[in-house]
Amino acid sequence: MTMAADSKIRLHELVLENGRSASPYVWRIRYALAHKGLAYESVPLGFTEIPKAFDGRFKTVPVLEMGGSMLGESWDIAEYLDREFPDTPKLFSGPAELAMVRLFEAWFLWEVMRRLFGLYALDVHNAARPEDRGYFRRSREARLKGTTLEAFTADRASRLPATREALYPLRTQLARFPFLGGASPNYADYIALGGFHWAASVGTLPLLARDDDGLRAWLERSMDLYGGLGRDPRLKPLFE
Amino acid sequence: MTMAADSKIRLHELVLENGRSASPYVWRIRYALAHKGLAYESVPLGFTEIPKAFDGRFKTVPVLEMGGSMLGESWDIAEYLDREFPDTPKLFSGPAELAMVRLFEAWFLWEVMRRLFGLYALDVHNAARPEDRGYFRRSREARLKGTTLEAFTADRASRLPATREALYPLRTQLARFPFLGGASPNYADYIALGGFHWAASVGTLPLLARDDDGLRAWLERSMDLYGGLGRDPRLKPLFE
Numbered sequence: 001m002t003m004a005a006d007s008k009i010r011l012h013e014l015v016l017e018n019g020r021s022a023s024p025y026v027w028r029i030r031y032a033l034a035h036k037g038l039a040y041e042s043v044p045l046g047f048t049e050i051p052k053a054f055d056g057r058f059k060t061v062p063v064l065e066m067g068g069s070m071l072g073e074s075w076d077i078a079e080y081l082d083r084e085f086p087d088t089p090k091l092f093s094g095p096a097e098l099a100m101v102r103l104f105e106a107w108f109l110w111e112v113m114r115r116l117f118g119l120y121a122l123d124v125h126n127a128a129r130p131e132d133r134g135y136f137r138r139s140r141e142a143r144l145k146g147t148t149l150e151a152f153t154a155d156r157a158s159r160l161p162a163t164r165e166a167l168y169p170l171r172t173q174l175a176r177f178p179f180l181g182g183a184s185p186n187y188a189d190y191i192a193l194g195g196f197h198w199a200a201s202v203g204t205l206p207l208l209a210r211d212d213d214g215l216r217a218w219l220e221r222s223m224d225l226y227g228g229l230g231r232d233p234r235l236k237p238l239f240e
Numbered sequence: 241m242t243m244a245a246d247s248k249i250r251l252h253e254l255v256l257e258n259g260r261s262a263s264p265y266v267w268r269i270r271y272a273l274a275h276k277g278l279a280y281e282s283v284p285l286g287f288t289e290i291p292k293a294f295d296g297r298f299k300t301v302p303v304l305e306m307g308g309s310m311l312g313e314s315w316d317i318a319e320y321l322d323r324e325f326p327d328t329p330k331l332f333s334g335p336a337e338l339a340m341v342r343l344f345e346a347w348f349l350w351e352v353m354r355r356l357f358g359l360y361a362l363d364v365h366n367a368a369r370p371e372d373r374g375y376f377r378r379s380r381e382a383r384l385k386g387t388t389l390e391a392f393t394a395d396r397a398s399r400l401p402a403t404r405e406a407l408y409p410l411r412t413q414l415a416r417f418p419f420l421g422g423a424s425p426n427y428a429d430y431i432a433l434g435g436f437h438w439a440a441s442v443g444t445l446p447l448l449a450r451d452d453d454g455l456r457a458w459l460e461r462s463m464d465l466y467g468g469l470g471r472d473p474r475l476k477p478l479f480e
Contacts, residue, residue, distance in 0.1 A: 186340075
């Protein structure tokens with residue numbers, strides 16, 4: 001079967017000043033596409049380019065473009081990919097796995113990503129393209145009710161222990177299985193990896209302790225997935 | 241097919257003074273057996289009867305007895321039930337769902353059950369059979385490095401807000417799905433229910449705020465499962 005030229009997949013991504021894709025939600029879809037063996041073209045966008053790029057239709061990336069149509073929201077994209085490409089490896093074996101991954105995501109956003117934002121909010125600002133920094137600061141400081149990014153992250157080192165503790169359930173799981181999804185990686189791995197990619201793209205304070213062997217082994221295995229998709233010399237160290 | 245008389249299932253359970261089965265791990269298996277439509281006979285045991293009952297072979301319940309053989313550890317029992325009764329509804333649709341439920345359990349034990357123990361350790365003692373209380377106190381206070389159960393729980397009300405916050409991911413999930421497992425309950429529901437049954441079996445301090453509607457609706461639905469298996473007039477209120 002020959003694919004029509006317009007069925008080529010384009011993935012609209014958020015990039016930093018150094019060109020690296022940094023959004024944890026975009027990384028989910030990068031891994032989802034790799035999981036399914038689907039080739040795609042990256043379309044890099046800065047924070048302030050996103051609303052303009054889609055005439056206001058999407059305010060966030062990822063946005064998947066395929067066959068002339070556009071789809072936003074990482075969960076909608078992931079489910080769409082499983083429906084649209086039923087002959088490629090499935091992201092979700094069925095509705096129960098999907099529900100469980102959503103429950104995992106709820107935990108990960110609440111206990112982990114919130115804390116990571118508290119560590120790296122200023123680092124994201126500083127790593128953004130210069131023309132995006134004003135927007136990033138204004139929008140995030142508004143959410144912080146006027147606290148500056150500098151004040152918000154000033155005592156961040158003191159919050160490292162609680163952040164590392166919050167990762168404990170991942171370590172429990174990785175003492176049992178090579179991946180969060182079990183014997184092979186699933187969308188829960190991609191969600192967590194997205195968070196770690198985001199932290200490693202910007203973080204000037206290493207997230208993890210040197211002796212965090214369980215997480216280190218999983219991160220090494222995971223960075224190697226799909227021909228080393230996650231490997232990038234621009235990454236900052238995740239370990240002290 | 242006629243089952244041999246000795247293939248009858250017996251579930252060894254931990255009971256309180258009032259006769260109620262209280263172990264969160266036993267409740268998982270009670271729900272697992274109900275999920276699979278398997279009848280069983282309960283064998284009630286107090287804390288101090290458990291080691292004697294099995295000649296030291298099992299130190300904890302649940303213990304499943306079937307066809308003359310005994311099996312401990314709730315995870316081993318759950319997986320055994322799916323293997324042994326392949327024609328009844330499955331607990332796990334496959335290895336990915338099972339791995340995700342284990343990850344959920346790791347989170348639930350770490351963020352929720354630890355906190356519940358901090359709220360209800362003394363209540364468990366007081367609800368235990370009188371002849372079990374000394375053992376319960378000694379073994380738990382040893383784990384607490386000598387802190388008494390009274391001192392450990394003295395300021396428990398001040399820890400309610402953090403405990404309620406820790407349940408946030410459940411609320412997120414239950415805003416999307418009727419059960420943690422999605423459209424229908426799965427083993428993640430049974431794990432969480434086990435925790436709530438334990439709290440409601442002993443707790444003299446209501447765990448949840450009156451307006452916690454998401455959790456309330458799920459608890460009502462869940463208590464009704466399998467002919468109201470969870471309903472029991474001896475339960476203490478979970479809501480303020």
